[in-house]
Amino acid sequence: MTPEGRSAARKRAARAMDGATILLIVLLIVQIWLLMASVESWLAGHRGVALPAALMSGALFCGCVGLVMLAHRAGRTARTPGTGGAPPPSS
Amino acid sequence: MSDKPVSCPREKRLWSEEFSVAAGEQSFVERRQLGKFLLLTSAAMFAGQIWLLAKDAFTKRVHTIWPRKAVALESELAVGAAKVFAYPGPQDNCLLIRVDEERYVAYSQKCTHLSCAVVYSAGNRRLECPCHEGYFSIEDGHVIQGPPPRPLPRIELERSGGQLYAKGITVFGQEEAR
Numbered sequence: 001m002t003p004e005g006r007s008a009a010r011k012r013a014a015r016a017m018d019g020a021t022i023l024l025i026v027l028l029i030v031q032i033w034l035l036m037a038s039v040e041s042w043l044a045g046h047r048g049v050a051l052p053a054a055l056m057s058g059a060l061f062c063g064c065v066g067l068v069m070l071a072h073r074a075g076r077t078a079r080t081p082g083t084g085g086a087p088p089p090s091s
Numbered sequence: 092m093s094d095k096p097v098s099c100p101r102e103k104r105l106w107s108e109e110f111s112v113a114a115g116e117q118s119f120v121e122r123r124q125l126g127k128f129l130l131l132t133s134a135a136m137f138a139g140q141i142w143l144l145a146k147d148a149f150t151k152r153v154h155t156i157w158p159r160k161a162v163a164l165e166s167e168l169a170v171g172a173a174k175v176f177a178y179p180g181p182q183d184n185c186l187l188i189r190v191d192e193e194r195y196v197a198y199s200q201k202c203t204h205l206s207c208a209v210v211y212s213a214g215n216r217r218l219e220c221p222c223h224e225g226y227f228s229i230e231d232g233h234v235i236q237g238p239p240p241r242p243l244p245r246i247e248l249e250r251s252g253g254q255l256y257a258k259g260i261t262v263f264g265q266e267e268a269r
Contacts, residue, residue, distance in 0.1 A: 017122045024129045031136040035143075042143060044241040045263045050140075050147040057140040064133040068126045075123060 013074045020071035024064055031060045130166055137198065157247075157259040162197070163187055165253050173211040178246060178257040185246050186211055186218065187255065195255060197246035198232045204239040218243065232263075 038053035162176040168189040176197075178185050184200040188211055198218060200208045207222035217235060218227040223236030232243035247259040 015123075017126075020262060021122060021125060021129070025132075028129055028133050030137070031133055035136050035139045038140065039143060042147065047147055049146045054137075054140040054144045057137045061133050061137040064130050068130045070153060071126050072123060 009077075016074040017071045020074070024067045024071075025056060027060050027090050031057055031064075034060070052069045088091070129209040157257075159249070159256050159258045161254050162248075162257050163255045165195075165250065165255060168195075171213045173213075176257070179260070184208065185257070187246075190229060195248055195250070196229055197248055197257065199246065199260070200228070201243075202239055203234075203241045203243060204237070209243065249266075 020054050034053055034057055039051045100177045142202050158179055160178055161175055162178065162185075168174055168187070170191055173186050173188045176185055176187055177183055179198075185197050186200050186209065187195060190196050193202045196215060198209075202209050202220040202222065202225055204220065204223055204225050207220050209218045209220045209225075209227065211229070212219045215226075216229055218229060218232070220226070220237065220239065225236050225239040226235040227233065227239070227243050228235055232242075232245050234242060244262040244263070245261045246257050249258050
């Protein structure tokens with residue numbers, strides 16, 4: 001793999017990580033809003049919102065876990081020799 | 092420049108000793124750290140939802156037993172007049188209002204927005220919060236205008252022998268729980 005190829009692979013990986021991070025931030029904003037809205041509704045007496053909100057928040061959390069794993073995999077791929085990435089750290 | 096592969100990390104070069112931080116590697120580490128931080132925040136939000144669910148499950152089983160307490164004599168209030176009384180505790184101020192000859196209503200005096208004390212406006216026939224101009228109906232305590240998110244808690248009244256007694260509190264949305 002040429003240095004140019006490695007650089008392109010690293011750029012792709014970095015872009016994938018950036019995309020995953022942005023999606024993660026969006027999911028987190030939705031999750032914060034969901035908690036705020038469900039607490040306000042619960043205090044207003046609409047007690048039925050607690051369960052669906054918790055399920056939805058759990059689904060968003062799972063989405064966040066998936067995105068973080070995806071980002072980690074992209075980062076690892078970029079640094080693994082033979083896949084267009086840099087060699088692993090010497091330690 | 093040659094197409095030589097990247098040298099073995101064990102081969103220390105002068106530049107790597109002088110510039111010990113690899114900027115490319117560091118950007119990956121920073122992204123990973125940010126990802127972990129975001130994931131931790133997401134876990135905290137989820138934990139908050141679970142806490143709300145647990146609180147909901149717990150409070151459904153609790154049934155408050157309200158005391159019966161004399162609050163005023165029927166003859167004490169003229170039509171359109173109001174009286175402040177404490178119910179159920181000495182710090183829980185409530186407003187008793189004589190709407191007409193035969194009808195009395197009572198509500199908690201604590202505004203559901205930011206807990207300011209609401210006052211009765213006889214001219215407008217409504218309860219008003221002076222802090223942020225939140226208005227409540229005297230018919231059932233619902234919000235007419237302003238930032239309060241929910242109606243005022245209503246005090247259940249009982250008339251007996253010319254005396255008015257408070258015997259419970261109905262909070263909006265919890266009527267079916269009692």
